[in-house]
Amino acid sequence: MHVEGSKPLYKKVLIVGLTSLPRDVVRAILMGTDIAITLVSLLIADLLFLTSWSAGALWIYPLLIAIDTCWIIAFRLNRIKLVMLNSRDILNIARASFMMAMSFLVVSLILDEAHVAQRVVVFGIFSFAGMVGVRSLAVASLGHLRGYLHKRQNVAIFGAGAAGIQLASALNQSADMRVAAFFDDNPTMQGMEIGGVPVWSPSQLVADLFRHSISKLVVALPDHARARRNAIVEICDQAGIEVQILPSFFDLLADRGSARLRTVDPHELLGRGKVDLDTPEVAKSYAGRVVMVTGAGGSIGSELCRQLLNCRPAKIVLYEQSEYNLYAADMELQPRALKRNVRLVSCLGSVTDPDRLRHVMRSEGVEIVLHAAAYKHVPMIEENELEGARNNVLGTKVAAEIAVEEGVERFILISSDKAVRPSSVMGATKRIAELVIQDIQTRAPATKFAMVRFGNVLGSSGSVLPLFQAQIEAGGPVTVTDPEVRRYFMTITEAARLVLLAGAYAEGGDVFVLDMGEPQKIISLARKMIQLSGRRVLDPKTGEGEIEIKIVGLRPGEKLFEELLADFDNLRKTPHPKIMRAEEAMLSQIEVAALLREIQAAINTSDPQVLRNVVLKRVDGYQPSVGVKREA
The missing domain is CATH 3.40.50.720 (NAD(P)-binding Rossmann-like Domain)
Known part of the structure; x- marks a missing residue:
């Protein structure tokens, strides 16, 4: 047998044995070591100060060892876990050493020994130093042994x-x-x-x-x-x-200590500074007014309502077709509204229902409409084109016309960057909705219309933030459509604030956009989310890491890059340096009327291909993309 080859194996067996001793054996070793230290400390004290040894001095040894053993057990010194040695344990050793020294003092005085004070001090110092020193040496030795056994x-x-x-x-x-x-x-x-x-x-x-x-x-x-x-x-x-x-202590408590994963704040992913949208114009424009929010139960609509409460309007009308979303929004907002003395009215209804809209606007005396009701998920609308057009186009037309009819002062449409040179039906419907608003504005000077284009809103329903968070919590994979996909991002807070500012700055037919910096790669966002959540991206070559990033291909209607504007030369300044006003091309009244008739005909005949042909012919820049179809 090769001796050199057996030596490391022998060492490893020895190290594993030393670092894996049973609990009772470790406690017995610690007990024996502490008793030995007290005996040695007593011997050192006597050797330093006693010139002759009396019978009483000899009786101290067995008596004191018995007493000190009781103190070791009382202060649980033999139960101190070496790898967890900390300041509290050292303080406990100090208390035990003090009690041992006091016991030595009492016994020495009873036996009338010489040099009692000096011997007690030396005994206390050496016993404390010995017990702490032995444990510290053991901790260091165990760490060294583990380092030898494992490559750390x-x-x-x-x-x-x-x-x-x-x-x-x-x-x-x-x-x-x-x-x-x-x-x-x-x-x-x-x-x-x-x-x-x-x-x-x-x-x-x-x-x-x-x-x-x-x-x-x-x-x-x-x-x-x-x-x-x-x-x-x-x-x-x-x-x-x-x-x-x-993770913070709060995160650990919230997760009940289960995982090192933590929720990622949307602002951590923006790659830019938070845009300050707090201006006096906002509160001034909505204070004491009656404001109606369509789609009030959605991510953007509910955040609009939260921020509106801070502006102290006279009344907020929540208009929503989903009963559950309206209920959830009402339950959250009612206590806040009560504190601010703002009346909150919740109304069920669809934006495609003119009679219901007319009744709500007239009975509640609506002065400002924030139109957030829309179908927004691109792949879903690609497979439900007619309903997307019915809600996003005809719903916007109905809501805007009723607003004009009821003398509403301002109407703000929430649009999307996907409306610029759209590649999806959803984006095309948002662009048509913009054209409809611009057309209505030409015949309704008493109502100021404006549109706000968002990038992707982090944290909203269906956005990458909750999707990636859920995928990370499930252990992956995190799915990315294409490594080159880039998007503009903003937070829900920024999005809602931008809508309120647009209402304050509206002059008529305006398109407002937020300066959101450079577009970000979705795959970089995925990596950052995994890291900020306390996990590692899986490296397919080395196998290191925990969360895989999987490329799944573009979905129907998606494109690699989104744009906020078709022409940057048409930008105009606003009172806010981060908000721009765009002057967009318009269609004539005749062209818009024809477009709406054709869309209505496609819906009436339930023919999605007719709708796609209309969009292809009428929407400037529309280039349908062919993504990867979802598996059934």
Whole structure:
């Protein structure tokens, strides 16, 4: 047998045995060690101060060992888990050492021993130092043995606060990871060591990580440092360094300690600063008015109602065709409305029903309409074209005409970036709705109409944020249609605020868009969501990571890039630097009337192909895309 080859195996067997001792054996070893330390401490004290040994001095040894054993059991020193040794355990050892020293004092005084004070002090110091020292040595030895047995991954922690220190303690107990360094922005921490782990400045973050072969960074920053946390994630993402986010204590409690996954805030994914849309014009435009929100139970509609409450209108009319959505919105908003002394009225009805709309607007005295009712999911409308046109086009026409008839002052249509050179029926219906509004505006100067074009609204129903979050929670895969797909993104808060501002800035026939920065790749968004949720993207080559990103192909009606404007030369400024007004091409009244007749005919004959032909002929820039059909 080859001796050299058997030596590592022998060491491994020995190490596994030492690091896997039964609990009762470990407790017995600790008990024996502590008794031995008290005996040695007593012997050192006597050797230092006693020149001669009396019979009483000899009786102290068995008596004191019996008493000290009781104190060890009383303070549960033999139950201290070595890998969890902390300041509380050391304090407990100090208390036990003090009681042992006091017992030594009492026994020595009873036996009338010499140099009592000196011997008690030395005994207390050595017993405390011995018990702490032996445990610290054991912790270090166990860590070294585990390091020999397992190749541990070097990790760094950004944030040397309480959360970071607790995380380091937990990681250092594992067989797989070892904390090599802390990074912290606090200059008073830099250059120090915490539990033997150095604290470095983040000025050379990437260089230090590569220099010291650190393959993973765990960010342990508080929730209020979200901007800094996002910047670190971005830096590591660009450098190809694996980064994970430590969930807050609140997140852990909310998840009941189950997973390290946390909910991602939409603002963390924007890749730009939050747009400040708080202006005095908003509150001024809606204060004391009666505002009607169609589609009030949807993501955008309900957020509009929340923000309207802060403007203190006289009344908000919630108009919604889904009973459950209306019920949910009413239950949430009624208590808030009561606090602000705003009357809330909930009305069931469809925007395609002129009689119901007329009755609600007239009886409630509606002055402003925010039209959020629409079918918006592209693949769904591709398979239900006629209903998409009925709701998005004819519903908008009916709502706008009734608004004019009832003397409404302002009517704001919520449109989409998919209306620009549309590739889907949904986008085409939104563009036609814009054309209808522009046409009605030419004959109704008393009502100011405006349109607001959104990009993709993060966090709204059907958006990538809840979809990806659900897929990550399920363990993946996260599905992306194409690696090159890019979209403009905004949050629900920004979207709703933009609608309210459009109502304040409306002059008649306006198209408002928000400066949302550069469009983002969906696949980059998916990677960032996985990282911010505390998981890793699966690498198909190495097999490392947890969540797979799967490319599934473009769906029907989808295109690679969305646009907010057909022509950027038509942009005009508004009082807000991040909001632009576009002057879009219009159709004549005759052309719009013909378009609406043809759409109505397609709906009456239940012929979706007729509708598609109408859209292809009438909507400028419409180029239907052929995506991957969903599996049945």
